[in-house]
Amino acid sequence: MHDVAIVGIGMHEFGRHDGVSGMDQGVVAVRRALADAGTQWEDLEFAFGGSKDAGSPDTMVSRLGLTGLQFINVHNGCATGGSALISSYNAIRSGTFEIGIALGFDKHERGAFRVRTRGDNLEWYGESGMALTTQFFGMKINRYMHDYGITQNTLAKVSTKAFRNGALNPMAWRRKPFSEEEVLESTMLSYPLTQYMFCSPGEGGVALVLVRADKAKEYTDSPVYLKSCVVKSRRFGSFEVFSPHLANEFSEGPTVDASKAAFEMAGIGPEEIDIAQLQDTESGAEVMHMAENGFCEHGEQESMIQNGETEIDGKFPVNTDGGCLANGEPIGASGLRQVYENVLQLRGDAGERQVPGDPCTAYTHVYGAPGISGVTILSR
Amino acid sequence: MSQVSVQDTVLTGIPGEPRLIGGKCPDCDNHVFPMQKDCPKCTGDQIEKVELSTKGILWTWTIQGFPPKAPPYIGETDPENFEAYGVGYVELPGEVKVEARLTENDPTRLRVGMEMELTVVPLAIDEEGNEVVTFAFRPTENN
Numbered sequence: 001m002h003d004v005a006i007v008g009i010g011m012h013e014f015g016r017h018d019g020v021s022g023m024d025q026g027v028v029a030v031r032r033a034l035a036d037a038g039t040q041w042e043d044l045e046f047a048f049g050g051s052k053d054a055g056s057p058d059t060m061v062s063r064l065g066l067t068g069l070q071f072i073n074v075h076n077g078c079a080t081g082g083s084a085l086i087s088s089y090n091a092i093r094s095g096t097f098e099i100g101i102a103l104g105f106d107k108h109e110r111g112a113f114r115v116r117t118r119g120d121n122l123e124w125y126g127e128s129g130m131a132l133t134t135q136f137f138g139m140k141i142n143r144y145m146h147d148y149g150i151t152q153n154t155l156a157k158v159s160t161k162a163f164r165n166g167a168l169n170p171m172a173w174r175r176k177p178f179s180e181e182e183v184l185e186s187t188m189l190s191y192p193l194t195q196y197m198f199c200s201p202g203e204g205g206v207a208l209v210l211v212r213a214d215k216a217k218e219y220t221d222s223p224v225y226l227k228s229c230v231v232k233s234r235r236f237g238s239f240e241v242f243s244p245h246l247a248n249e250f251s252e253g254p255t256v257d258a259s260k261a262a263f264e265m266a267g268i269g270p271e272e273i274d275i276a277q278l279q280d281t282e283s284g285a286e287v288m289h290m291a292e293n294g295f296c297e298h299g300e301q302e303s304m305i306q307n308g309e310t311e312i313d314g315k316f317p318v319n320t321d322g323g324c325l326a327n328g329e330p331i332g333a334s335g336l337r338q339v340y341e342n343v344l345q346l347r348g349d350a351g352e353r354q355v356p357g358d359p360c361t362a363y364t365h366v367y368g369a370p371g372i373s374g375v376t377i378l379s380r
Numbered sequence: 381m382s383q384v385s386v387q388d389t390v391l392t393g394i395p396g397e398p399r400l401i402g403g404k405c406p407d408c409d410n411h412v413f414p415m416q417k418d419c420p421k422c423t424g425d426q427i428e429k430v431e432l433s434t435k436g437i438l439w440t441w442t443i444q445g446f447p448p449k450a451p452p453y454i455g456e457t458d459p460e461n462f463e464a465y466g467v468g469y470v471e472l473p474g475e476v477k478v479e480a481r482l483t484e485n486d487p488t489r490l491r492v493g494m495e496m497e498l499t500v501v502p503l504a505i506d507e508e509g510n511e512v513v514t515f516a517f518r519p520t521e522n523n
């Protein structure tokens with residue numbers, strides 16, 4: 001098995017870009033990643049590309065160069081970007097290839113994701129006013145608050161942190177800080193979650209150039225190593241989005257499984273992670289995912305967040321680039337954005353939002369439909 | 381005006397005695413909703429149709445505060461006339477938790493652990509003038 005390093009990162013600004021296709025944004029991200037790595041499209045041996053709503057990524061070869069490389073499209077729900085990355089990781093780890101690119105981009109219609117239940121014998125589910133991701137998140141955090149004493153003020157603090165961090169990030173979509181009052185008084189979308197506690201489907205693109213670790217220094221003085229990369233689907237008894245029923249018996253969700261597997265693969269524990277980018281589809285998700293990923297006990301988040309421990313200058317910074325809340329969620333690119341941010345932080349290149357103390361290890365986590373989770377651990 | 385079910389293979393007994401149609405696995409006793417042949421617990425494929433219990437306990441809930449997109453939603457989506465509605469998971473003891481509309485939309489009147497019972501709520505009027513209903517749970521009088 002070979003180790004894998006990230007030697008180039010590129011991103012197209014997240015947000016809304018009228019007149020710019022999702023594919024355009026993907027191409028920009030790729031060109032920026034290649035420039036960052038100091039390499040060329042024709043040097044790449046493979047690409048894994050993900051997009052949910054913005055076309056087939058492999059068609060970008062007609063713009064980037066018809067070099068004959070292996071280009072595989074990845075489409076895997078909310079873990080689409082993460083799945084492009086794990087595929088790239090395995091392609092190099094196995095010894096098949098030395099250099100390639102993982103990329104993702106997307107462009108979604110405005111408003112909450114529209115669920116298409118047609119053809120699944122589930123037409124009645126959407127027709128009846130269920131099958132909304134927002135409802136799932138509202139119901140999950142509502143039960144969690146009941147069980148572990150998380151307050152609505154803590155949910156508001158997660159949002160204000162996200163928008164404050166987003167304001168420091170030139171690539172972020174939402175760059176205006178909000179007060180806790182503004183967050184709490186915005187429209188109640190799905191109790192107990194208000195409008196400013198939710199991220200929105202958005203647009204953007206991210207690309208990462210990966211090489212076999214022994215080649216990394218040919219490209220950069222500051223390679224970042226992928227210590228683990230895991231994607232897990234759900235097990236029987238877990239509580240997932242889009243479930244007309246849940247089993248009465250309980251099992252941990254795919255986040256817990258992916259996290260455990262990733263730590264085992266990296267040979268380190270949660271206490272050794274310096275910064276984390278955790279799926280924050282809404283602010284309650286960030287809270288729950290702190291515990292599900294092993295960074296605290298259930299319920300401890302209340303004091304951690306109230307004490308500012310997850311701020312950029314706190315003991316355990318979470319979502320330093322503003323997360324999904326400030327960046328929006330272009331599904332194909334979202335998981336790769338987290339890795340992009342961690343590479344910047346580990347290189348010490350995160351500018352105004354740089355985490356102090358020269359962080360050495362960083363963690364990413366995505367979660368989404370239909371009950372899938374992806375985790376990576378990076379180190380310098 | 382007569383009532384019709386949004387999907388009679390899922391919600392039967394309309395009008396009058398609403399029942400949810402689920403399934404039970406003869407090999408492992410796992411319940412599913414709606415009915416499907418395959419068992420996600422034991423990987424078998426012999427699940428048999430059953431009528432689920434009409435009473436349960438509220439396991440979690442939320443209030444849908446904005447009109448869902450149409451399609452797929454067939455209820456009221458005009459923001460002027462839209463009324464927030466509750467959605468929750470109701471645990472049917474010994475069976476399964478089902479996701480359902482709730483008759484209550486006031487957060488102060490909902491709590492985890494409440495006793496609930498099956499009923500229906502109207503969604504729309506169809507082309508023949510029938511009232512299309514879907515299943516919902518309401519708090520019982522014991523709360």
Ligand SMILES: [Zn+2]
Pocket residue numbers: 405406407408409410419420421422423424
């Ligand atoms: Zn079974």
